[in-house]
Amino acid sequence: MTTAAALAAFGPDARLRTTVETAGRLDGRGRVLGDVYLVGAGDPNLSARFAPGRPTAAFEAMADALLAAGVRRIEGRVVGHEGAFTGDGRGSDWTWEDLVWGYGAPVSALSFGDNAIELKLAPGERVGDPAVLDIAPFRPPLEVISNVTTAETGTEEDVRLDLEGADRVRLSGRLPLGGEWEGLVAVADPARWAATTFAAVLESKGIRVGGGVLTSRVALPVDRRFLAAHDSEPMAEIVRVVNKESQNLHAEILLRLLGLRVEGEGSASKGHEAVLAFLRRIGVPADGWGLVDGSGLARTDLLTPHGLVSLLEAMDRHPHAAAFRDSLPVAGRDGTLEKRMRGKAAEGRVLAKTGTLNLANALAGYVTTTRGDRLVFAIVVNNHAGRAKEAVEAIDAIAVALASAR
Numbered sequence: 505m506t507t508a509a510a511l512a513a514f515g516p517d518a519r520l521r522t523t524v525e526t527a528g529r530l531d532g533r534g535r536v537l538g539d540v541y542l543v544g545a546g547d548p549n550l551s552a553r554f555a556p557g558r559p560t561a562a563f564e565a566m567a568d569a570l571l572a573a574g575v576r577r578i579e580g581r582v583v584g585h586e587g588a589f590t591g592d593g594r595g596s597d598w599t600w601e602d603l604v605w606g607y608g609a610p611v612s613a614l615s616f617g618d619n620a621i622e623l624k625l626a627p628g629e630r631v632g633d634p635a636v637l638d639i640a641p642f643r644p645p646l647e648v649i650s651n652v653t654t655a656e657t658g659t660e661e662d663v664r665l666d667l668e669g670a671d672r673v674r675l676s677g678r679l680p681l682g683g684e685w686e687g688l689v690a691v692a693d694p695a696r697w698a699a700t701t702f703a704a705v706l707e708s709k710g711i712r713v714g715g716g717v718l719t720s721r722v723a724l725p726v727d728r729r730f731l732a733a734h735d736s737e738p739m740a741e742i743v744r745v746v747n748k749e750s751q752n753l754h755a756e757i758l759l760r761l762l763g764l765r766v767e768g769e770g771s772a773s774k775g776h777e778a779v780l781a782f783l784r785r786i787g788v789p790a791d792g793w794g795l796v797d798g799s800g801l802a803r804t805d806l807l808t809p810h811g812l813v814s815l816l817e818a819m820d821r822h823p824h825a826a827a828f829r830d831s832l833p834v835a836g837r838d839g840t841l842e843k844r845m846r847g848k849a850a851e852g853r854v855l856a857k858t859g860t861l862n863l864a865n866a867l868a869g870y871v872t873t874t875r876g877d878r879l880v881f882a883i884v885v886n887n888h889a890g891r892a893k894e895a896v897e898a899i900d901a902i903a904v905a906l907a908s909a910r
Contacts, residue, residue: 506775506798507743508819508828509782510758513765516740516827520547520761522614524566524732526580527725534576539715540731541724542702543585544614544695546761546770547736548754549745551617554737559617562734563705569732571709581715582706584699585724588613589760589770593694595797596772597804604667606688608801611756613770614719616698618688618753621646625663625675625685628654635679645697646689650675657681665689695719740827747831747857748839752799759798772797786818800859812868812882820870820880832857832869835903845900849874850907856881863887865895873909881906 522545528538555561593610594603602608606620624638635652652663655678662677663685670692679685691697699717706713736742746754756772763774766781776795783790794806819828833839836851840858845851856869868882883902885895 505779505783505795505815506755506758506762507746507831508815508822509762509779511739511743511824511828512782512786512822513762513778514739516738516743516824518739520545520736520742522547522550522562522566522734522736523730524570525724525728525730527728528580530573530575534574536575536578536580536731539580539583540578541583541585541720541728542614542699543724544612544698545588546613546615546757546764547734548615548618548742548751548757549737550615550698550734553745554741560701560705563702564709566702566732566734567705567709567711570706570711573731575711575731577712577714578706579714582699582703582713582717584614584695584702584717584719585721586613586695586719587721587723588764590721591771591773595756595799595802597796597802599803602801604665604673604690606690607752609690609753610692610694611753611760612694612698613757613760614695614698615753615757616694616701617691618751619691619694619697620688620753621648621691623648623665623675623687623689625650625652625679627679627681627683630654631656631681635685637675645671645691645693645700647672648675648689649673652677652679652685654678655680661685693719740824740831743827744831748833750840750858750860752801755799756797783815786815786822788814788818801861803861807884809868809882809884812884813880816868816870816880816882820878829855829870844896845904848904848907850900850904853907854903856903859884860892865892865899867899867903871903871906873907875910877909879906879909 523543525541528536550562552559609619622640626636633654637650652675659680661683664677666674696719703713703717759775760770762778764770766778767774792808796802796804832855833841835841835854836846853872856867859866864886866884871879883899888895
């Protein structure tokens with residue numbers, strides 16, 4: 505629902521602009537006499553996603569623009585401005601254990617690197633050695649302490665992560681020889697991390713920052729001017745990332761962007777109003793639905809398979825139908841379906857969004873049968889008592905049967 509509504513509201517070609525602005529004066533010695541604002545507009549891809557190996561590529565380009573404008577020193581502060589969004593950065597009814605991980609990262613109008621730190625552990629050389637910790641990406645805002653030790657080959661992996669305050673995590677347990685562990689840990693203050701990283705990039709380019717870093721949501725000065733800007737990928741590409749990767753943070757950002765675009769307020773509640781208004785316009789019944797967030801991470805989100813099918817049918821007739829279909833994972837080919845249904849009739853014929861929570865598995869989308877018919881389907885499995893793998897296998901079997909229809 506979130507991505508369909510976003511495509512309808514913005515169009516597939518819309519871009520989001522992150523800007524560098526100031527109300528200070530640039531004097532003849534290359535100094536900005538005042539604060540410089542890094543203003544977030546909800547671009548979810550200020551990361552290495554479209555610049556492989558270069559997580560700070562957007563910040564580097566904006567720093568180069570400041571250099572070209574003659575800036576050599578900022579006498580004030582670098583202010584990470586996230587005022588486009590209001591309200592809590594966490595989704596309503598998210599569980600406590602979700603909040604530490606990247607898939608439960610807090611929302612900000614100024615986000616960087618998916619608001620998550622990637623941690624990797626490799627075993628040491630011998631049993632009993634400390635595991636080797638690798639941290640990415642650029643300048644993590646967390647202190648990471650690892651007490652993980654190396655265990656014998658064949659030993660069951662047992663790595664535990666505990667949050668010790670807002671800016672420190674501790675890893676403990678054991679990792680067997682030949683094993684590996686990785687996890688994405690959420691950043692507590694995304695806007696500060698983005699602003700701190702931008703300030704570090706400025707320093708690396710030779711632009712000194714005299715006043716430090718802070719964040720703000722208050723209104724920007726009226727008499728400010730632009731110094732640099734970075735435009736996001738088109739909305740169609742933003743939506744592709746959400747649906748192909750099942751990217752929760754980006755879906756939550758889109759929900760708030762919808763609220764800002766349609767209702768004039770960048771909040772989750774106004775985003776929901778925009779989504780429901782969109783559903784009414786395209787004739788999708790929302791009876792029995794209860795939308796709590798934009799991603800589906802909340803356990804209190806309620807949807808019906810019939811409603812999902814109605815949405816998919818309506819989007820198939822929508823002017824942006826092609827962009828919507830192209831955003832969905834393709835069975836056996838890419839996204840969250842890359843390794844599912846390979847070598848079967850559904851490979852390349854099923855375009856569908858996955859849904860996964862503890863005790864819940866779902867798949868909804870389009871399938872083209874071997875005789876050339878195109879079908880819409882939605883499958884939701886709740887409170888399955890067995891292993892999740894069994895539910896996924898049953899879902900895939902239905903999708904394969906649909907694709908096999910002659």
